[in-house]
Amino acid sequence: MNGKDNVVEGVGRRGLLRAAVTTPVAAAGVAWAGAPAEATGADAAGGFGRGRFDPHSPRFTIAVLPDTQYLFDEDSSDPEPLRETFRYLAERREERNIAFLAHLGDVTEHGSAHEIGLADRAFRAVDGRVPYSVLAGNHDVDSRTDDQRGDTPYLRAFGPRRYARMPTFGGASPDGYNSYHVLTAANRRWLVLALDWRISDKGLAWAQDVIDRHPRLPAILTTHELAVADEQGQARLSDHGRRLWERLIRRNDQIFLALGGHYWPPGRTVLNNDAGHPVHLHLANYQDRYYGGAAMIRLYSFDLVRDVIDVETVSPWLLSEKPGRRTLLAAENLELTGPVDRFSLELDAARRFAGFAPAPQPGPRPPRAVLPRGTAAYWRFDAAGLPGAGAAGRPVPDGAVVRDLSGNGNDLTVTRLHASAAEVLTWSDEHHGDQPGHASLRFDGGKSPDRGAVLRTAAGAPLNAAKFESGYTIEVFLKLPEPFEGDHAWMGILSWEGRSGDAGKSSGWSPDEPTCSLNLSPERFLQYVVYPVDRDADPTSWSHALPTGRWTHVAVVNDGRRTVVYVDGSKIARNPAQPSKGISTLGKPFAIGGTQFAERYGQGYYGWIGDVRIVSRALRPAEFMTPSTPGPLPESAG
Structure with a gap:
C-alpha cells in the first residue's frame, strides 16, 4: 500500500x-x-x-x-x-x-x-x-x-x-x-x-x-x-x-x-x-x-x-x-x-509463445497406424495417398488418382465439374494439427455458374454397394475459408451418388435426393442425411454453425441402430432418436467434394478437405483419427 x-x-x-x-x-x-x-x-x-x-x-x-x-x-x-x-x-x-x-x-x-x-x-x-x-x-x-x-x-x-x-x-x-x-x-x-x-x-x-x-x-x-x-x-x-x-x-x-x-x-x-x-x-x-x-x-x-x-x-x-x-x-x-x-x-x-516456445508439431502418422479393424476406405492427400502431389497451390489434374490406403480398392479419381478451371482444385500443405496426413485439397466450388471438382470411386468399387448394416463411422477433416465469401448454401462435402427414389425410398421431400450425404446449410450447419436400409425415412443430423478459418474434425457414427454426429470429438445436439440401420446404397460411386441432386452435380465444395476414413463399425471417440490422450509435457531448460 x-x-x-x-x-x-x-x-x-x-x-x-x-x-x-x-x-x-x-x-x-x-x-x-x-x-x-x-x-x-x-x-x-x-x-x-x-x-x-x-x-x-x-x-x-x-x-x-x-x-x-x-x-x-x-x-x-x-x-x-x-x-x-x-x-x-x-x-x-x-x-x-x-x-x-x-x-x-x-x-x-x-x-x-x-x-x-x-x-x-x-x-x-x-x-x-x-x-x-x-x-x-x-x-x-x-x-x-x-x-x-x-x-x-x-x-x-x-x-x-x-x-x-x-x-x-x-x-x-x-x-x-x-x-x-x-x-x-x-x-x-x-x-x-x-x-x-x-x-x-x-x-x-x-x-x-x-x-x-x-x-x-x-x-x-x-x-x-x-x-x-x-x-x-x-x-x-x-x-x-x-x-x-x-x-x-x-x-x-x-x-x-x-x-x-x-x-x-x-x-x-x-x-x-x-x-x-x-x-x-x-x-x-x-x-x-x-x-x-x-x-x-x-x-x-x-x-x-x-x-x-x-x-x-x-x-x-x-x-x-x-x-x-x-x-x-x-x-x-x-x-x-x-x-x-x-x-x-x-x-x-x-x-x-511461438517466439520462444514454438508448439511441437506432431509428424505425419503412417497409414498403417490409422487402419483399425474394419477399415473400408482411407484417403489422404500427401505423397502416400496422392502420388505426384505437388507444391502448395498447384492444380490437381483431372484423372489424378487418390489411392485407397486401406487396400480395399476404393481409389478416387479427380473430375472437374462443368468444365471448371484448373484452379478449382489445388493441392495444399495445410492440415489439422491432429490429422495423420499432413496435406489437404483446396476446393474452390461455387454457384452462378456452378463450378467445382469431385473425387469419385470407380464403377464396381466395393464401397459403392456397401450397406454397413452392422454400423459405420465416417470421418473427415475440413476447413471453411475466412472470409467465407459467396453463396455456398447446401454445398456437398461427401456423398453416395444416385436417387433415393431408385432405392424405393420416399420420405415425402424428394425422390431425387441421394441416399446419403454430408452437406452444409446456408447457416454453415452440417446436415447429415441418410436413408437407412430398414425403413422409409431419412433421419437427419444437424450441427451448430461451423467456424471459418479453422480446421474441424467431423465423425458420423452409426451403431446399427441410430446415428450420432460428433464435431471435434463432441456430440452435437440435434442427432435424431429415430432408428437408422445401414445406408441404402445403389452400387453407384462414392464422392468427395459434392452432392448430386437428380443425379446431377451443381456447385462443388468450397474450402479444404483433409484425410477421410470410413470404417464398417461404430468407433468410440477415443478411436477417431484425432489423438485422444495428452502428449508429453514440453521439456524445459531448467
Missing part, C-alpha cells in the same frame, strides 16, 4: 520501537509444514491434500492475493478473512483446477514480529494444500531498503525455507527476498517470478538469470509496486514499475503478464514489448474497501481451449456468510464486477 504510516516513519500511533521489527519470530511454518508425508509421486506433480490438481487439463486457475495488511495490524488484527480465503482455495482446488496462489506483498501493516507471527500462522492453513509465493511489500520491511537489507522477521517467516518442500519451488536469490516457481499446468510448464518491492541491481541480474535458464517457459511476474491507475481503471507504470519494464519485462518476451498491488484503485493496461508482443500489466489492491479488502482474491482462469483468461474478484469470507445474515457492506463487496475486476483477456498461447 502507498499509505502514509509505513515503516519508513515507524508505526506511528502505536508507538512501537523500531527494534521490535528485528525481534526473532518462530518459523514453524516455513518448511511446508502442512504437507502430508505422502505428498510424493502424483501429489508432487501438483495435487495436495483433499483437492487434486490436473496438470493436463487445458483449464486451470492462478489465484492472486493483494495487500492483506489491514488484517494484520497489531491489536486490530483479524486473520479470519484470510483463513477463509485459504479454506476456499483448498476446498475448491479440484473444482477450479487451482495451480498456484501469488501474494502481491504488504502481508502486514508494520512488519513487526507480532504481525508477522500472526500471518505466519494464518498461512499454515494453506501449506501442503496449494503451492504459493509471497513477496515483501513496503509495509513488511523497512521501506528505505532494497532486497539487500539482510535479516528481518518477514524473511524468517516467508523466506526460501518456507517454500522448500513445495514441488513448484525453483529457488531464491541469495538475499532470500526474490523467488521463482515452475508450475505444471495445461500440459506445459510456466514460470512465476516473485520479486521484492524494491529489487536491487543484483536482484534484477538474478531474475534475468532465472529467465535465461528457463528460455522456453512463459512467465508471470509478480511484485508489490508496478503501476498506478486513474478512477476509470486506466493504468500506467509507476516510477519503480518503469524500472522493471525497462530493465526486465520489455526485454524478455517470455513475460506476458505482470501483476502488482500497493496503490488503489485497481487498473490495467497493455504495453508492447521489444518483440512487438502484448504484455498485460495489472494493478490489484482492495485494502481501501470494506474490512481492509476482506482478503479478496483475483482468480485468473486460463482456458487454452477458448484462448482466454477469465478474471474475477471475490471475497470468500463474505461469500461464506449466509445471504440472510450479510450486512449491506458485505453484500456490496463479496464480488466485484467492474471492468477492472471482472474481465477476459485473449491469450492465443500457441501464437503468443
